[in-house]
Amino acid sequence: MTNDQPIGIFDSGIGGTSIWKAIHNLLPNEKTIYLADSKNAPYGQKSKEEIIALSMKNTDLLIEMNCKLIVVACNTATTNAIQELRAKYTVPFIGIEPAIKPAATHSKTQTIGILATKGTLNSELFNKTTEMYHDTKIVEQVGHGLVQLIENGDINSPEMTELLGSYLTPMIEANIDYLVLGCSHYPYLIPQIKKILPEHIQIIDSGEAVAKQTQNILKDKVGFSSAQSSSRSVGTIFYTNSNPKVLAEILENKYTVEERDF
Structure with a gap:
């Protein structure tokens, strides 16, 4: 066909x-x-x-x-x-959708992080998905301001570095071993994110x-x-x-x- x-x-x-x-x-x-x-x-x-x-x-x-x-x-x-x-x-x-399944399935610390927009994290579909993985601790973080910076072409700006640091540090402290990128804009931030995350934390996008x-x-x-x-x-x-x-x-x-x- x-x-x-x-x-x-x-x-x-x-x-x-x-x-x-x-x-x-x-x-x-x-x-x-x-x-x-x-x-x-x-x-x-x-x-x-x-x-x-x-x-x-x-x-x-x-x-x-x-x-x-x-x-x-x-x-x-x-x-x-x-x-x-x-x-x-x-x-x-x-x-x-955020790739929660592979992260939750492979996590050794049973703790994963999700960086996403407010609209995604508050949605009914997202909440239904997370309920399936009640044995995994999911650290959620709204990426306030990230999309707008990307849309403005400010991917490598000091403001972006500062925002990402403030969002990712609590996840690192919570012992995540997978970070799920829950917004299609965020893969463009992977080089920036890798500078902040320890090497053992895997990054997953969809x-x-x-x-x-x-x-x-x-x-x-x-x-x-x-x-x-x-x-x-x-x-x-x-x-x-x-x-x-x-x-x-x-x-x-x-x-x-x-x-x-x-």
Whole structure:
């Protein structure tokens, strides 16, 4: 079964490009359309109703662009809106949740840390997931201010270093041996985080798991692209409703980024 329609991906900003990269690396022949809703970032501070409305707005645009599958590359949008999205639309959705399972399963100290947005940590879906691992101590930390700094291109700023230190130090003191990154923006902070964490603490994000799930849905439900080879930029479109410069830089200026109001 072949299907040359694109895969749609949306996030509250540029962070979901970490998910896009994982998908593109695994499925390089697939066309992709990426929406960075940076104008409305961060989603983590918004109400559930606002998050659902923004997620539907993004979905409507991707369906208008004929996407065969939509990846919600935002933890906050997944945990707050994916049930409503699946109920309203017929297109398959893939969500992104904090990778608690591998961390809890492999933890030797039975203590793991989760760095995520307020919207994710307060969600019903997140709380249901954590309840499954009552033998594991889960140290939760809201990453106040991190998304905004990333969106502003201030990944390596002194303010970022200071914030991360204040968030991670209590986790280190609590004896975590796994840190789960519960926001698709946060993988861009891994070099910074590694400078703070002791070497034995493993960092886990969701990119690879989402890419594999995307591959499974293409195989079982919607079909792969018929393309046999891909060029770096053909079939990849990035849209942002804010300053395109930061998104272009996070993509190492290898792809065209178009500014569009949505």
